Amino acid sequence: INQELRRRQAGFGRGKRMLIENDSAQVISGIRRNVTIGSPIGVLIKNKDFKINKLADLISPRPGHADLPGLLKYGFSDARSVLERASARSTVATVAIGALCKIFLGEFKIKIYSRVISIGAETTKNGMREKIEQAIKNKDTVGGIFEIIALGVPPGLGSYVHPDKRLDGCLAQAIMSIPGVKAVEVGLGFGYAQKFGSLVHDQIFHSKREGFYRKTNNAGGIEGGISNGEDILVRACMKPIATLMKPLGSVNIRNHKETPASVQRSDICVVESAGVVAESCMAFELSRVLLEKFGNDNLSDIKAGYSAYLKRIKY
Template identity: 50%
Template sequence: MFRFLTAGESHGPALTAIIEGIPAGLALDLDQINADMARRQQGFGRGGRMKIEKDKAEITSGVRFGVTLGSPITMLIHNRDWDNWQERMAVFGQPQGEPIRAPRPGHADLPGVLKYQRQDIRDILERASARETAARVAVGAVAKQLLAVAGITITSRVLNIGGAQTEAEMLEAIAKAKAAGDSLGGIFEVVVAQVMPGLGSHVQWDRRLDTRLAAAVMSIQAIKGVEFGAGFAYANLSGSQVHDEIYYEGSQGYCRRTNNAGGIEGGISNGEAIIIKAVMKAIPTLMKPLATVNIADKSEEKANTERSDVCAVAAAAVVAEAMVAIVMVQCLLEKFGGDSIDDLRLAINNYRIRIND
C-alpha cells in the first residue's frame, strides 16, 4: 500500500515527508524531484518568500545508490527562512513571540484556534500554510517516476486567472491586483495521459477513482471546486450529446473519439486521458486587509497580514500534479501489486496483453 505523511511548519527548521509502499528497484532521479520543487516556486504573482527559499529535497532513508529499497523513504526540505525567523523581527514589525489575534477571513485562522483551543493564531497558520505543499510536491515527484514505469505522464496548465484567459490578460490582472493590495484565484487543468483502463473500482464509494482524485485535489489549500471532463457543462447537455461513443480500432483497441467523461466511467479509468479541472480561490492574506474580530477582546480590527502571494494558481497546478500522481500510484499498486519494479512491470505488461486480445 502506498501512503505518505508530511510534517513541519511554514517557518520551522524543515518540512519532512515519509513515503511507504514504493517497490524496490526504482531508480530515483533527485534532479527530477528538485525540478518539480522549483516549478512550485515559480509563477507571476508569487511573494517574497520565493526569493528566500530554493527548495531541494534531501533523501535520508529508503534509497541506496539512487535505487529504492522497498523500505520507507524519508525526504527533508530545509526552510531557509528559519534562520531569518530566529534572528529578526517578524514581517511588518511584529515580534516573533507576540501572539497574533486578528484572524484572516477565508483562512484556517479562526476555526483552527477554536478547534484546538489556542490563544495565538500562529499556532494554526504555520501548519495551515501552503508552504506544506512543498513536501507534497516532493512525494508526487517520486510518484511520477513510478508512473513512468507504466508509461503514464501527468501535465498541467493554467486556464483562467481572475476571469482572464490569455497569458497577457492574466499577467495584467495579477499586476493590477498587486497594485490594489488584493489577490486573485483562477482555474487550472491536470491531464493524466497513457492510462490503461481498469484503475479504480465501482464496487465501493471510496474505491472510485474520481472520488479519490477529487478528494486529493480538494485537499490542496484554497481549492474550492473540482470537475472531470465536461464537468458542470453536463447540466446543459442531453445524453446523446454528452456520452462518449465507443469504437474498436485495431492495435488501439477500445477507444472513444470524444472525452467528455474525462477518462473515467463508473469510477474506473476507461483508457482515455484523465482530465481534471479545479478552481482556486483568491488567497486570503491581503495587503489591504478585511475586517475581523480580535480573538482576545472581541474588538473589531483589520485582519492579520502575513507575507504572501498575490496569485499562486500556477503553483497550485504543480501541487495538483503531485496529488494526482499520488492517487494514480496508489491505484496502480492496488491493481498490479509487486514488491519490486520488475514484478510490477511484468504484471502491467501481462494485463495490457489480456485486455488487447
C-alpha cells in the same frame, strides 16, 4: 525532486518567501544508489524561514483562512500555530513525494501535466498577466482555474465496488486537500448539468488497430470510478489568497472589538504553482491504484503483471 520543487516556486504573482526559500531535498532513507529498496522513503527539506517563536501573536483572524476555525477547534490563544500548519508551505512535501511517483509512473509511460486555464475571468496569456498586475497594484489577490492531464493511463484503475475506491473520488479528495482549492471537476464536470445525455456521453468505437476507443472525452477518462483508457482530465478552482495587503474586517479575539484582519507575508496569485502541486497529488493517487492492482514488491514483477493485463484487454 529538486526540479519539481523549483517548479512549485515558480509563477508570476508569487510572494517574497520564494526569494528566501531555496528548496533542496535530502533523501535520508529508503533509497540506495538511486534505487528504492522497499523501506519508507524519508526526504528532508529545511526551511530557511522558521522563526515561529519570535513572531507576534496573531489575534485578528483573516477571513477565508483557517485562522478562526482552527483556533476555536484546538483551543489556541492566537492563530499563529494555526497558520503555520495550514499554510501551503506544507505542499513542499507533496511535491517531493509526487516527484518520486512521477518517476514510477514513467516506467509505464504515464505522464502528467498541468496548465493554467484562467486567472480571474481572463483566459489569454496577456490578460492573465494583466489581471495579476492589477491585483498587485490594488494590494489584492486573485485566483483562477488550472487543469491537470494524465496521458497513457490504461483502462481499469480504480473500482466501482466501494465508494472509497472510485478513482474520480480519490483524485477529487487529493486535489481538494490543496490549501485554497474550492472546487474540482472531472472532464466536462459542471457542463454535464447543461446538456442532454445524448450530447455528452462518449460513444464507444472499436478497430483492430486501436481496440476500444472514443472520439470525445467528456468523461475525463473516468467512468463509474474506473479509468477507461482515455486521458484523465481534471480542473480545479483556486480561490484568491486570503491574506490581503488591504485587509478585510475582522474581530480581535481577545477583546472582541472590530479590527482589520492581520496582514502576513503572502502571495498574490498561486494558480500556476497549485497546478504543479496537483500534478503530484494525481501522481500519488495513480501510483497508489496502480500498485494496488499490480502488486508492489518488485518493479519487474509489477511490469510483468502490467504487460499481461494490457495483453489480456488488447490495449
